[in-house]
Amino acid sequence: MNPKDKTALITGGAARVGQAITLGLAEAGTHVAVHYNRSADAAQETVARAQALGVEAQAFQADLADPDAARALAAQVQARFGGVDILVHTASPFVRASLAETTLETWRLEMGVIAESFLLLAQALAPGMVERGAGAIVAILDRGVFDPWPEYLAHGTAKATLWALARSLAVELAPQVRVNGIVPGPVLPPPELAESVKGHLAAETLLGRWGEPQDVVDAVLYLVRADYVTGEVLVVDGGDRWS
Numbered sequence: 001m002n003p004k005d006k007t008a009l010i011t012g013g014a015a016r017v018g019q020a021i022t023l024g025l026a027e028a029g030t031h032v033a034v035h036y037n038r039s040a041d042a043a044q045e046t047v048a049r050a051q052a053l054g055v056e057a058q059a060f061q062a063d064l065a066d067p068d069a070a071r072a073l074a075a076q077v078q079a080r081f082g083g084v085d086i087l088v089h090t091a092s093p094f095v096r097a098s099l100a101e102t103t104l105e106t107w108r109l110e111m112g113v114i115a116e117s118f119l120l121l122a123q124a125l126a127p128g129m130v131e132r133g134a135g136a137i138v139a140i141l142d143r144g145v146f147d148p149w150p151e152y153l154a155h156g157t158a159k160a161t162l163w164a165l166a167r168s169l170a171v172e173l174a175p176q177v178r179v180n181g182i183v184p185g186p187v188l189p190p191p192e193l194a195e196s197v198k199g200h201l202a203a204e205t206l207l208g209r210w211g212e213p214q215d216v217v218d219a220v221l222y223l224v225r226a227d228y229v230t231g232e233v234l235v236v237d238g239g240d241r242w243s
Contacts (some may be wrong), residue, residue: 001136003224004029007081009074009125011035011064012091013033013050017140017188017213024217025224026050028056030086033077035058037091047088053160056081064091064117067158074124086224089118089162090140098151109153114158126173135177136224139166140216141233142183143241147170151187163233170231178230183194185237206239 008025012018036043043059050057062073095106129135144156145163170179186201187238219236
């Protein structure tokens with residue numbers, strides 16, 4: 001798929017790696033629907049930067065933990081753009097909680113935003129992709145897909161569920177729609193992360209350094225364009241998985 005003049009919905013597309021993906025698609029000529037929950041100012045900034053690249057862009061607020069909000073998001077984006085060709089699902093809470101600390105509220109938040117909203121968006125958007133004869137869906141995963149996150153029970157389970165769902169969609173929606181996943185490694189440290197911790201995390205990768213958000217952007221663009229790749233996961237972590 002050539003991303004130029006296509007339309008993409010990027011969940012969590014207003015901040016951090018999600019924002020980088022949004023702007024990377026916009027730079028490739030893709031019109032972008034920028035989903036956000038609380039990051040209204042960042043969403044408007046992202047929209048302005050995307051529009052400056054010559055594409056159509058609009059921000060859409062939705063709490064993806066609410067199934068009705070997820071359905072409404074899909075409807076609003078389709079009404080505005082007339083259809084969605086690319087779905088990139090980056091929205092993801094990251095609640096620290098062990099088995100004893102995990103409440104049903106935490107469980108439902110993680111599963112709702114990460115897995116259930118992905119299902120609902122695919123149900124709403126994939127039929128149009130199939131009808132038009134092409135579509136690309138990319139799920140942003142993390143290492144929890146392969147290795148349990150200590151103290152992040154609900155989050156890791158939700159990400160593993162997301163990848164299981166993505167693989168199932170790859171089978172069901174073929175050949176018109178391709179569905180893949182990306183597992184980023186250390187590419188963008190939280191602002192509060194101590195320099196000593198940053199250095200430790202860099203040393204744990206095989207390449208001995210942090211990546212950049214652009215590394216994930218490049219992976220997304222590859223999977224959008226790679227017409228013979230579906231049902232696969234692309235790990236972008238500098239070899240962190242094997243260290």
